[in-house]
Amino acid sequence: MRNKCQSDKIKNFVLRQALTSDSADILEWRNDRDSRSASIDQKKISQSDHERWFCQVLKGGEKLCFIGENTDGKIGIVRFEAVGKKVWEVSINLNPKFRHLGWGEFLLGEAGRYFLNMDSSPRILRATVKDENFASRRIFEKCGYIFDRKSGRNLFFQYVGKRG
Numbered sequence: 750m751r752n753k754c755q756s757d758k759i760k761n762f763v764l765r766q767a768l769t770s771d772s773a774d775i776l777e778w779r780n781d782r783d784s785r786s787a788s789i790d791q792k793k794i795s796q797s798d799h800e801r802w803f804c805q806v807l808k809g810g811e812k813l814c815f816i817g818e819n820t821d822g823k824i825g826i827v828r829f830e831a832v833g834k835k836v837w838e839v840s841i842n843l844n845p846k847f848r849h850l851g852w853g854e855f856l857l858g859e860a861g862r863y864f865l866n867m868d869s870s871p872r873i874l875r876a877t878v879k880d881e882n883f884a885s886r887r888i889f890e891k892c893g894y895i896f897d898r899k900s901g902r903n904l905f906f907q908y909v910g911k912r913g
């Protein structure tokens with residue numbers, strides 16, 4: 750299965766900004782059981798809360814979302830949300846159908862490079878990962894994020910953005 754990701758990812762992969770037509774998929778993935786248990790806020794997101802948030806995403810600016818897809822469908826989403834001057838919180842959520850196949854590392858890497866190259870201002874990327882979320886910890890580390898500190902069950906990673 751991992752080999753499938755390896756061979757298809759380069760051939761068919763496209764990264765693009767999220768569109769209105771992605772809204773229902775993003776909410777469904779977010780409310781998936783594994784995704785909720787990996788989230789800091791584990792409650793189910795209501796349609797109305799999601800729509801309010803997604804409206805801001807579509808306007809761009811301080812909340813940006815990228816969708817990775819290939820000919821088999823939408824692979825997942827990477828979100829970047831401004832949390833301070835130059836600092837952006839990054840998170841990733843795969844379509845459940847694409848989990849555990851190696852796509853997480855690839856999508857996170859592609860989205861990070863794209864985001865850092867969007868403009869020339871220096872950016873620091875920050876990620877918060879639950880200590881028991883080994884797959885997520887691993888992909889952030891493999892994409893160059895450095896462990897910063899631990900607080901309770903949360904591990905904080907940082908990537909001081911280099912473009913290119």
Ligand SMILES: CC(C)(COP(=O)(O)OP(=O)(O)OC[C@H]1O[C@@H](n2cnc3c(N)ncnc32)[C@H](O)[C@@H]1OP(=O)(O)O)[C@@H](O)C(=O)NCCC(=O)NCCS
Pocket residue numbers: 783784787788840841842843844847848849850851852853854877878879882883884885887888
């Ligand atoms: C977390 C997520 C992004 C990981 O992406 P993925 O492509 O499914 O990751 P994989 O299962 O292929 O695992 C990635 C790596 O972690 C390793 N890993 C997975 N589970 C592990 C475990 N329990 N212990 C140790 N390592 C583990 C894998 O071996 C792999 O390492 P490798 O590339 O060196 O072989 C994805 O599963 C997802 O979207 N989950 C739900 C939402 C979520 O948790 N988001 C992150 C919030 S911080």
